[in-house]
Amino acid sequence: MAYDALVVRDLDAGYGAVRVLHGVSLRVPEGQIVALLGTNGNGKSTLMKAILGLVKPTRGTVRARLDGREVDLTGRATEEIVDLGVVLVPEGRRLFRDLTVEENLVLGAWRACARREISGNLRLCFETFPRLGERRRQRVGSMSGGEQQMVAIGRALMSMPRILLVDEPSVGLAPIMVKQTIETIGALKAKLGLTVLMAEQNFTQAIRIADRGSVLVHGSIAFEGETAESLGDNHLVRQFYLGT
Numbered sequence: 001m002a003y004d005a006l007v008v009r010d011l012d013a014g015y016g017a018v019r020v021l022h023g024v025s026l027r028v029p030e031g032q033i034v035a036l037l038g039t040n041g042n043g044k045s046t047l048m049k050a051i052l053g054l055v056k057p058t059r060g061t062v063r064a065r066l067d068g069r070e071v072d073l074t075g076r077a078t079e080e081i082v083d084l085g086v087v088l089v090p091e092g093r094r095l096f097r098d099l100t101v102e103e104n105l106v107l108g109a110w111r112a113c114a115r116r117e118i119s120g121n122l123r124l125c126f127e128t129f130p131r132l133g134e135r136r137r138q139r140v141g142s143m144s145g146g147e148q149q150m151v152a153i154g155r156a157l158m159s160m161p162r163i164l165l166v167d168e169p170s171v172g173l174a175p176i177m178v179k180q181t182i183e184t185i186g187a188l189k190a191k192l193g194l195t196v197l198m199a200e201q202n203f204t205q206a207i208r209i210a211d212r213g214s215v216l217v218h219g220s221i222a223f224e225g226e227t228a229e230s231l232g233d234n235h236l237v238r239q240f241y242l243g244t
């Protein structure tokens, strides 16, 4: 039976005196993709960072169920959270531009369990993204935005994540690459049974692959829905998110 792999409850977080998240609650069922939707500046990245311990919440909890074990992630160090299997593909990709595709991928094998499986996981990355296999010795800085996003996702896979956080994978990509990148994330769920929380501004593309969606407006969840139709038809979503 499906259970919730990630549960965020009543979370407040921000930067110094500036509170960005106000009582955010969200759950990601195991093996599903939840789209965290919202336009610029509504707090999507802050929520991702708070889950990963990069921003310390001032109230609320973040809990995960990993390998059959309930774990409280609230207040833990980021290294520990990653080592438990919660891995982020950051906004803007944050790659080493002067290193090759393969070198960037290998640097992703951060978890202790993943360091023993580097060659098998490299194979998996090249199977998932054949383009990266063809270009394994190419410097990442000379690649297109879409290819760099593949490297960033591949780097996260090298850590054998149980829960993958993907922050705005479509930012800065050509329209055709937006569709392809988001479809790849959907395919990864099917192939690896990954649990995914994906922050996205591109509502239309994100809800094509998501099992459910939550819309973040001014740091609070304004609406959540299970299907693309319920999200697309909801007047709150249209009003707050799509501006219609």
Ligand SMILES: Nc1ncnc2c1ncn2[C@@H]1O[C@H](COP(=O)(O)OP(=O)(O)OP(=O)(O)O)[C@@H](O)[C@H]1O
Pocket: 015, 018, 020, 038, 039, 040, 041, 042, 043, 044, 045, 046, 047, 091, 168
């Ligand atoms: N390091 C920081 N220090 C102070 N304020 C910050 C910091 N990072 C983000 N903020 C503020 O927090 C708010 C939410 O930003 P956040 O990056 O979480 O939004 P977002 O929905 O991910 O949007 P974007 O797509 O622009 O990243 C914004 O008002 C932003 O200016």
